[in-house]
Amino acid sequence: MDKQNKHKSICRQRKEREKQQRIQSILDAARTVFASKGYLKSTMDEIAMAAEITKPTIYLYFKSKDDLILSLILPLIAEIRVHLKKLEKDLNSGKIHDGRDLVLGIFHAYYNAYESSPETFRVLQLFQQKDLLGDFKPEIRSALDEKGRNNVILCRSMLTQGMEMGLLKKVDVYALADIIWGLVVGVVQLEDCKNDEENNHKLKIGTLGLAQQLITEALTRLE
Incomplete structure (x- = not known):
C-alpha cells in the first residue's frame, strides 16, 4: 500500500x-x-x-426515539439469550444433574443481564408496562415482542425438559417461566426504589436468593 x-x-x-x-x-x-x-x-x-x-x-x-430504545433493548435481550443458550447446552450435554441447577441457571441468566447494564434493564422494565406499549410504532413493538418471546419459549422449553427428565416437579410451565422472570424484574424494581445500588445490591441479592431457594425447594421435592 x-x-x-x-x-x-x-x-x-x-x-x-x-x-x-x-x-x-x-x-x-x-x-x-x-x-x-x-x-x-x-x-x-x-x-x-x-x-x-x-x-x-x-x-x-x-431516526426517532423509538429507534433509540430499540437499539438499547435488543442487545440486552440478545445477552439474555446467550446465557439461556449456554444453559440449554449444559442441560443437553448432561452437565446439569438436578433441578436446582436448572432453575438457578435461569435466574442467573436474567440477573446477569441486569448486572451488565442496570440502566438498560430499567429501560426494558419500562417497555413492559402495558400503558407504554401502545406508544411504540407497530414495527418497533413487533421486533421487541419477537425477540423477547423467543427467550420465553427457550426458558419454557428447558423447564419442560427438566420436568421430563425428572429433575423438576411437573407444574404449569407457562406460569413457572412467568414467575421466574416476574420475580427477577419485580425484585430489581422494588429494591432499586430503596437505593439498593448504593448498597452494592445487597437487598437484591438477598431477596432473589431467598426466592430461588423457595422455588427450587418446592420444585425439587418430587413425589
Whole structure:
C-alpha cells in the first residue's frame, strides 16, 4: 500500500472510530435519560443535552426515539439469550444433574443481564408496562415482542425438559417461566426504589436468593 492510500485508510478508520464513539455517547445518554425520566417524559432535546451534542446530530444516527430504545433493548435481550443458550447446552450435554441447577441457571441468566447494564434493564422494565406499549410504532413493538418471546419459549422449553427428565416437579410451565422472570424484574424494581445500588445490591441479592431457594425447594421435592 502506497503512502497516499495508507493515509486514506487511516483517515477512514479514524472517522469510523469517531462515528462509533458518537453513537455510543448518544446511546449512553439515552439510557440515562430513559431510566431516570421514563420513556414518555424523555425528549430528544434532553438526550442531546446529556450527550453534549445537537439534536440534529442524533438524527444522523437514529431516526426517532423509538429507534433509540430499540437499539438499547435488543442487545440486552440478545445477552439474555446467550446465557439461556449456554444453559440449554449444559442441560443437553448432561452437565446439569438436578433441578436446582436448572432453575438457578435461569435466574442467573436474567440477573446477569441486569448486572451488565442496570440502566438498560430499567429501560426494558419500562417497555413492559402495558400503558407504554401502545406508544411504540407497530414495527418497533413487533421486533421487541419477537425477540423477547423467543427467550420465553427457550426458558419454557428447558423447564419442560427438566420436568421430563425428572429433575423438576411437573407444574404449569407457562406460569413457572412467568414467575421466574416476574420475580427477577419485580425484585430489581422494588429494591432499586430503596437505593439498593448504593448498597452494592445487597437487598437484591438477598431477596432473589431467598426466592430461588423457595422455588427450587418446592420444585425439587418430587413425589
